[in-house]
Amino acid sequence: MGLTNQSTGTGALKEMFEVELESPDDIVIALAGNPNTGKSTVFNSLTGLNQHTGNWPGKTVTNAQGKYIHKNKRYILVDLPGTYSLLANSAEEQAARDFICFGNPHATVVVADATCLERNLNLVLQIMEITDKVVVCVNLLDEAKRKRIHIDLKKLSELLGVPVVGATARSGEGLEELKNTVEKVARGEIKTNPQKINYDEVLEKSIKEVQPYIDALVGDEINGKWASLRLIDGDDDLLKSLNIHLDFDLSKDEVLNKKLNAAHADLKDENIALADLRDRIVSNIVSTAESISKEVVTLENKTHQELDRKIDRVLTSRVFGIPLMVALLGVIFWLTIEGANVPSSMLASGFFWIEEQLTVFFHRLGTPEWVHGILVLGMYRTLAWVVSVMLPPMAIFFPLFTLLEDLGYLPRVAFNLDHYFKKACAHGKQALTMCMGFGCNAAGIVACRIIDSPRERLIATITNNFVPCNGRFPTLIALATIFIANAAGAFSSFAATLSILAAIVLGVMITLFISKLLSKTILKGLPSSFTLELPPYRKPQIGRIIVRSILDRTLFVLGRAVAVAAPAGLVIWFMANITVGDVSLLTHCAQFLNPFAKLLGMDGYIMMAFVLGMPANEIVIPILIMSYMAKGSMLELDSLDEMRRLFVDNSWTWLTAVCMMLFSLNHWPCGTTLWTIRKETQSWKWTWISFLVPTVTGIIICFVVAQGARLLGLV
Known part of the structure; x- marks a missing residue:
């Protein structure tokens, strides 16, 4: 059995949902469920490597599809976005609802969590209102057994009027029975009689x-x-x-x-x-x-959740909740920064060895120096810097962040910060998108999809850049170490750590302030309420964490960064090597910007480094060093002491370092983030606003700090 090409079903599938059918006889199965039910585990276990992801047409909602063969029939499994209901409060709910309604799948499998079945039945009942071809997969039976929860699956099937299959997807238990049941429902061999909701x-x-x-x-x-x-x-x-x-x-x-x-x-x-x-x-x-x-x-044990509640009394308490959250975030940052140093150096060494070989190759070909400069010293070197500096921190931060998500801690972060975001007339889920921004602002923008309200989603998108990403941390750490820590003597490392932490706290405070300002001006409206689930703490699935964080986040963001960095390298090389009156265009531009930059406590070269560093924040310091040393391509000094001497020789003071740190924290998003904003909002207007808001904020803060320090005679 299967839909024919002429039937409404296949037409809808191909036109509206882009389900890839290899044959008219393919059987299409929708996979639905709440978040944290193991739905993705069911999907991965059934489809293995035969899957791909994209976006629903016209939406920024992920569309994952896979296939499996059962009894010589091909089944196309469409993994719908995890959602708590089909009342369409968000793009995810709308995508799931529309596919079940209009995609005409042969059957819909609803994955439910055995440890909290009652809540999951809300979605099951809503889906059964739309279609009678439903199979309920009660997953996580091992967790339920551990917590001594017993579910009468046979009686549940009788009450719901649809087949119910018990499973433990991570071990594969019950999945064969699920395949057999899906086959019978799809072929009409099992007649269902779904339970109707008892409306008043x-x-x-x-x-x-x-x-x-x-x-x-x-x-x-x-x-x-x-x-x-x-x-x-x-x-x-x-x-x-x-x-x-x-x-x-x-x-x-x-x-x-x-x-x-x-x-x-x-x-x-x-x-x-x-x-x-x-x-x-x-x-x-x-x-x-x-x-x-x-x-x-x-x-059997009515206190099965007592341990979770005891942990939550600490992690979500008014006294310990925020400090523990900051401490945990600090540990993750420390692990990311420290752990990224070695692989970053190894990647840089590898890339620059390749650069040497490319240089030898071009010289043997007798290629003109300007061609070598454009392709190798410009485009390739910029690309090498971006990848070597961005990849290791993302490869560490995203798995750690996903680990917290898998453990069930991230909803507690949203709970702790919900009050503050509500005061700022923003959405509590913005706390999660903000945390993701610490790893990469582009990934933080993508994470804004979880916010249901379009108004509050825009607020989160515009303000995400106020938290420093991994590309800005090297700049903040270098400046804090060579200027602030140097002045602190015996407490140098403590002072540097404290200054970085102060930058993070300042970023969060600015995020809240600007969020409220936006909600009172161009994005007026009341903050929406949302149901915040505190799922049970679970043992993390390391394999799933690695796949999700590396494939779905790290490589996704890195791909966009690479696409932006290569042409940027071309522009940087031209600016540094084309001269007008024996002075490079880079120097001309720096001299033009110098009066404005001085008002902000910096100089024209620093401002040009930020401008040319738009493709990726990682290359700001190398561009600045190149500019001060009057070289034609990006480079890096061997030690922080050498960097400090170079900066001091170019009239730097502690105020210059502080203002550069503040401007690094508050300025336009990088090219990758701007591109992501454009893709997510489908609007140049909001992309420009996302560019202007942090930039104007940074200019105001730096001006106040610089002029205030000068008026007080501190420099």
């Missing part, structure tokens, strides 16, 4: 106003009762999707509008405001899930 009398009455007309209008293409309730609730996103799928505009249907108005009038007569309708719907779903859960879940 008022909602049922409103649904009956609209459902007959919807049924007549769309036939059996979608569930009429579910669609009626969503339209009564005013789900504009669903209306848009329906218009695309049905190829006509439902909002212009006069009969439908009259029926919706009548339903709204009935609700008003019952003193139910339209704004409160969503809460009423959710309440009905939750109560249905609760009643089912009570009948199938048995807790």
